[in-house]
Amino acid sequence: MTTTRAPSKIIPRAFPGISPDEVAELINNSQLKNYPPDIILCRENEVEDTFYLILEGEVEVTKIINNIEKRLLKTLGAGDFFGEMALIHNAPRAATIRTLTPLIALEIRKEAFDRVLRKSSSISLAMVREISRRLRENDEMAIDDLRLRASELAEAYQKMAEMEAARRDFLTNVSHQLRTPLTAANGYLQMLQKGAIPEAKRQEAFETIARNVQQIATLVNDILFVQEMELILEQFEAVNMVDLARRVAARYEEKAREAHVKLHVRPDLVLPPVQGDPSNLERALVALVDNAIKFSPNGGEVEIRLRRKGEQVFVSVKDEGIGIEPERLPHIFDRFYHLDKSGDTLFEGLGIGLAITKQVIEQHKGQLTVDSAPDKGSTFTMCLNVWHNPAASEKDKANSTL
Numbered sequence: 299m300t301t302t303r304a305p306s307k308i309i310p311r312a313f314p315g316i317s318p319d320e321v322a323e324l325i326n327n328s329q330l331k332n333y334p335p336d337i338i339l340c341r342e343n344e345v346e347d348t349f350y351l352i353l354e355g356e357v358e359v360t361k362i363i364n365n366i367e368k369r370l371l372k373t374l375g376a377g378d379f380f381g382e383m384a385l386i387h388n389a390p391r392a393a394t395i396r397t398l399t400p401l402i403a404l405e406i407r408k409e410a411f412d413r414v415l416r417k418s419s420s421i422s423l424a425m426v427r428e429i430s431r432r433l434r435e436n437d438e439m440a441i442d443d444l445r446l447r448a449s450e451l452a453e454a455y456q457k458m459a460e461m462e463a464a465r466r467d468f469l470t471n472v473s474h475q476l477r478t479p480l481t482a483a484n485g486y487l488q489m490l491q492k493g494a495i496p497e498a499k500r501q502e503a504f505e506t507i508a509r510n511v512q513q514i515a516t517l518v519n520d521i522l523f524v525q526e527m528e529l530i531l532e533q534f535e536a537v538n539m540v541d542l543a544r545r546v547a548a549r550y551e552e553k554a555r556e557a558h559v560k561l562h563v564r565p566d567l568v569l570p571p572v573q574g575d576p577s578n579l580e581r582a583l584v585a586l587v588d589n590a591i592k593f594s595p596n597g598g599e600v601e602i603r604l605r606r607k608g609e610q611v612f613v614s615v616k617d618e619g620i621g622i623e624p625e626r627l628p629h630i631f632d633r634f635y636h637l638d639k640s641g642d643t644l645f646e647g648l649g650i651g652l653a654i655t656k657q658v659i660e661q662h663k664g665q666l667t668v669d670s671a672p673d674k675g676s677t678f679t680m681c682l683n684v685w686h687n688p689a690a691s692e693k694d695k696a697n698s699t700l
Contacts (some may be wrong), residue, residue, distance in 0.1 A: 305404055311377035313421050314635050320418045324351075327410035333401040340381055340395040347408040351379040355401035361393045363443065373398070380539035382411075391496070475517055479510035520650055534662070536571035536685040537579055540612055543602045543684070546583050550591060558597030559617075561587075565604035572611045572682040574662045579682075584660040585651030586615040586678045593676070609684045610664075616677040622670040631656045655680070 305328075309321045318322075328351070333339070340346060342362060359371045359380070371393060374380060380395055406414070414421060486503045489495050495503050538541060543563045554561040572579075583602075592602040598618030605612050622630060631652050659666040659680050670676035 302628075303352060305351075308377055309351065309404075316418065316421055320421060323417060324406070324414055324421065325404070327414050328404040328406045331403050331405050333397050333403070334397055335397050335401075337397045337401075338393045338394060339397065339403075340393070342392065342394045343390045345390050346381070349379065349406045349408075349411050350395075351404040351406075352376055353402040353404060355403075356398040357395050357401065358398050359393050359395055417439065438651065472517070472521075476514060477594055479513045483507045483510040483514075520654065534573045534575060534685075536687070537574045537576045538571050539579070539604055539611060539682070540565045540569055541578055542576065543583065543604060543613065546580060547602060549584070550587050553588075554591050557591050557594060559591050559594050560597075560599045561591070561602075562599065563602045563604075566606055569604055569606055569611060571685040572662075573685040574682060578658045579662070582655040583613065583615070584682065585655045586680075589651055589678075590615050590617035590619065590676070593617065598675070606684070611682050611684060612679055613682065614677055614679040616675065618675040621672045621674050621676055622668070623672050627668065631666070644685045652678075 305325050306318075306321055309324055310316060311319075315417065315574060329354075335357075339350060342360075343425075347503065350377045354376055356373055356375045357380075358373050359367055361371055363369050374395075381391075383389060383392065483506075486495075486507050490500065540563070543565070547561050547563050550561060587600065594617050595615065596619075600618075601614075601616045602615040603612075603616065605614075655678075656666050659682070662682055664683060665681040667681070668676060669679075
């Protein structure tokens with residue numbers, strides 16, 4: 299037996315002050331065991347009857363917290379011992395012990411351990427001191443864990459309070475956003491039914507009704523879309539983002555003109571298609587363009603910029619509007635987060651456009667980023683993956699095997 303493994307050298311480190319006879323007594327009542335790495339010696343909550351004294355090697359001590367989290371408590375090495383608590387009061391193991399390296403240990407069963415303690419006052423005192431120290435450590439760890447849990451609980455309650463406030467604001471906003479067009483459409487319908495609108499004005503009335511009904515349909519579809527997006531299956535195809543961007547720009551041409559906003563599409567000369575769902579990507583870009591125009595109350599320019607970098611296509615929507623304050627940035631992608639006022643300007647909407655865009659881009663395995671500062675405008679960028687034809691890829695694989 300080498301010097302580093304000799305029990306007569308290691309035992310006094312675990313039990314300072316014991317006599318050579320007591321060391322011999324401990325050795326005579328124990329067994330020398332060898333273990334490879336990754337062996338469980340003690341299992342949490344198991345009732346076991348063995349005390350271990352490490353002669354060489356290392357073990358880790360872990361505990362399950364809240365029934366789900368495995369936490370490393372400490373690492374033990376030569377001269378350390380464990381398993382004594384179960385022998386003293388026949389209690390289940392408080393933690394799991396697993397070997398990290400090849401391990402050499404002295405093992406003492408409960409009956410032999412009791413004999414040693416009865417004969418050796420030095421070992422008994424050393425054991426009491428060590429148990430007291432470990433209990434203090436466990437108390438400190440328990441207090442730290444309670445502090446952590448209290449902080450997490452307070453944070454969770456704060457989040458719930460914020461979500462509840464957002465829910466109430468959303469319901470109030472939905473009520474307003476739906477009631478206004480409903481009231482307008484219903485008013486015109488009643489006037490038409492009563493013949494109160496001259497024939498020359500009826501077409502204008504029908505157009506007003508249609509516009510308000512479309513607004514209602516859009517609001518309802520957006521709400522349903524947010525709730526059902528996670529159920530949408532991925533069936534991607536090649537999408538020409540330049541055509542899509544121009545289509546969105548044309549759709550918002552009148553709204554941009556009314557807001558004194560110049561809307562431009564500026565793509566790279568050569569841009570490959572991206573992989574995705576065209577209707578969902580259009581909905582995502584619509585939300586960004588709609589926001590860019592809405593939050594440019596003083597006019598300016600909104601630019602849809604498309605460029606390629608490597609195997610990705612970046613679609614940016616840049617405006618010269620009010621920008622976003624730093625404290626608001628972490629929340630802008632939350633569902634129903636809504637900026638209703640900036641200065642003297644009021645903004646309508648449900649606050650789900652950016653949530654829709656973010657969820658769409660994540661479903662496309664892409665990224666959505668924002669760069670913004672108050673009074674300096676915002677730039678939202680969608681990062682999408684270049685389209686690769688799966689059929690062509692399979693054909694290339696087949697050819698490579700010929």
